[in-house]
Amino acid sequence: MKFNLGFADSVKSTVLNEQRHLLVYTPYAGKQIRATSTQTYPVLYVLDGESNFRSVAVTVERLAQLGLCPPMIVVGIANTNRSRDLTPTAVANNTSGVHNSGGGEKFLSFIAKELIPHIDSNYPTAPYKLLWGHSLGGLMVMQTMVHHKDMFNGYIAIDAAIWWDKHRVLDESKAALGKDGYEGKTLFLAMANRMEKGVDTTTVQSDTTEQTELIRYNLDLVRHIRRHPGNKLRFRHAYYENESHNTVPFIASYDAIRFLFDYYAFPTGEFQINHPNLPSLITEHYRRVSKEIGYQILPGATLVNNLGYYALGQKKYDVARQLFSMNVLNYPKDANLQDSFGDYYKAIGDKKNAVAYYKKALSITEIPETRAKLNELTKKK
Numbered sequence: 001m002k003f004n005l006g007f008a009d010s011v012k013s014t015v016l017n018e019q020r021h022l023l024v025y026t027p028y029a030g031k032q033i034r035a036t037s038t039q040t041y042p043v044l045y046v047l048d049g050e051s052n053f054r055s056v057a058v059t060v061e062r063l064a065q066l067g068l069c070p071p072m073i074v075v076g077i078a079n080t081n082r083s084r085d086l087t088p089t090a091v092a093n094n095t096s097g098v099h100n101s102g103g104g105e106k107f108l109s110f111i112a113k114e115l116i117p118h119i120d121s122n123y124p125t126a127p128y129k130l131l132w133g134h135s136l137g138g139l140m141v142m143q144t145m146v147h148h149k150d151m152f153n154g155y156i157a158i159d160a161a162i163w164w165d166k167h168r169v170l171d172e173s174k175a176a177l178g179k180d181g182y183e184g185k186t187l188f189l190a191m192a193n194r195m196e197k198g199v200d201t202t203t204v205q206s207d208t209t210e211q212t213e214l215i216r217y218n219l220d221l222v223r224h225i226r227r228h229p230g231n232k233l234r235f236r237h238a239y240y241e242n243e244s245h246n247t248v249p250f251i252a253s254y255d256a257i258r259f260l261f262d263y264y265a266f267p268t269g270e271f272q273i274n275h276p277n278l279p280s281l282i283t284e285h286y287r288r289v290s291k292e293i294g295y296q297i298l299p300g301a302t303l304v305n306n307l308g309y310y311a312l313g314q315k316k317y318d319v320a321r322q323l324f325s326m327n328v329l330n331y332p333k334d335a336n337l338q339d340s341f342g343d344y345y346k347a348i349g350d351k352k353n354a355v356a357y358y359k360k361a362l363s364i365t366e367i368p369e370t371r372a373k374l375n376e377l378t379k380k381k
Contacts, residue, residue: 005057006074011118015110021078022115023049025057026123027064027071039298039331040126042072043119045111045152047086047137049076052249056132059253067300069261070293072130073123077115086136088143089165104140105147112151126295130260134158134249142169145187146176153294154186156256158249159194162221163213170217174224182233184294187225188259189237190252191218192245214245263292266303273310279322282307298330305340312347320344328357335365342373351377 006025013020027041046056053076064071079085083098090102119125131152133141138160145155146169162170194215222237236259240248266272266285275281282299290297308323324341331337342357358374361367 005054009122011114013110013114015106015114016080018080020080020110020115023053023076023078024123025053025061025074027061027073038124040124040295042070042126042128042130042293043123044072044074044130044132045115046074046076047131047133047140048079048082048135050078052076052132052134052137055250056253059250059257063254063257063261065302066265067303068265069257070264070297073119073125075115075119077111082136086133086140087164088140089168091165098136104143107140108144108148108151112148116151128153128293128295130154130156132156132158132253132256133160135245136161136164138162139164139169142173145185146173149176149182149185153184154188154260156188156190156253156260158190158252158256159192159214159245160189160218161214162217167213167217170221173221177225177231177233178228180231182231184232186234186260187236188252188256189218189222189235190248190256191215191237191239192243192248193239193241194245264289266300268303268307273307274314276316276319278307278311278319279326282323282326299326301327301331301334301337305337308340308344312344317344317348333364335361335367335370338364339367339370339373342370346373346377 006023009022009024011020011022044056044060046052053074056076057074060069060072060074063069081100081103084100084103085107086104087098087101088104091098116129129152131141131144131154133139133156135158138157139162141155141157142160142162144151145157162173192215194212218237225231225233225235238252238255240251243251266282272278272281282304286297286299304323304327308320308327311317311320311323321344324337324344327334327337328341338357338361342354342361345351345354345357355374355377358370358377361370362374
């Protein structure tokens with residue numbers, strides 16, 4: 001059986017006068033469009049897509065499966081000219097080996113005017129967007145947040161190269177974040193260990209060598225943000241002592257998504273799962289989640305289904321009925337959920353409704369187990 005994490009897409013850019021290639025992950029088994037559902041998904045845009053798309057997409061997929069973040073569309077933007085696109089200003093004769101720099105603002109114009117409209121037109125997107133970047137990509141994440149903050153709801157900057165052009169973006173970030181205006185925005189800032197043995201995050205701040213510029217300037221930004229809570233930015237930073245510049249993106253992606261959606265997971269402790277008003281607890285939780293994220297989030301189908309079977313096993317039939325009913329109401333085209341409601345009716349001895357829901361499931365998708373259960377209930381004795 002062939003397995004695909006995602007698929008290729010592309011956009012003909014008038015702004016950049018070139019074809020831009022994309023890698024796209026969608027949370028429904030690799031299908032580009034799911035016509036049977038009206039559900040929409042946040043979009044996570046990943047810079048340096050050719051090298052970072054797979055690890056970010058897998059992280060999103062697993063966390064969503066665990067109910068720790070919403071299912072998301074992940075868009076990896078492959079490079080054509082990295083030095084040009086991921087630097088906001090031109091620096092001639094620099095010592096970093098970056099040439100043909102300074103096309104960052106034009107690149108952001110492409111994202112805003114061409115890429116995002118393309119994704120919104122061809123995929124079931126929700127009005128919540130994230131931007132992810134590492135190194136020069138992280139530099140562009142900060143450039144975007146400072147100069148075009150409303151392009152995205154959340155920003156993930158990993159080992160951001162804010163040393164670029166005499167730390168110009170650092171200075172602009174400090175000026176912008178010293179004011180109000182970031183309510184509803186989130187930033188996760190990650191740093192790897194780029195210091196010599198024996199040097200820590202305190203002593204490095206007095207260092208003046210080029211080797212420590214990246215971590216020094218990121219630490220400077222962290223201190224500044226902490227001193228200005230009035231900007232209302234939702235912020236967290238993380239320092240990874242045992243990670244290098246090249247290894248930090250994977251672990252930081254996990255931590256970033258956990259932080260950005262730390263309000264998302266429904267608690268499944270003993271108090272919650274045994275509560276007589278469990279369906280109401282779930283409804284209220286996702287009401288709060290929807291308010292936080294800015295659009296309606298439906299209760300997770302897998303979570304509700306599992307809790308429905310738990311209640312059924314505990315013979316809490318009214319709770320189980322409400323949970324299974326909630327799922328088929330929210331996801332009417334999901335055959336598995338119709339089958340589950342059939343199992344509920346079978347368990348309480350309601351043959352008529354059990355048969356009806358098994359038939360509904362099979363009208364959507366042929367499931368051998370469902371067919372067997374239906375045959376068992378309808379066979380003549």
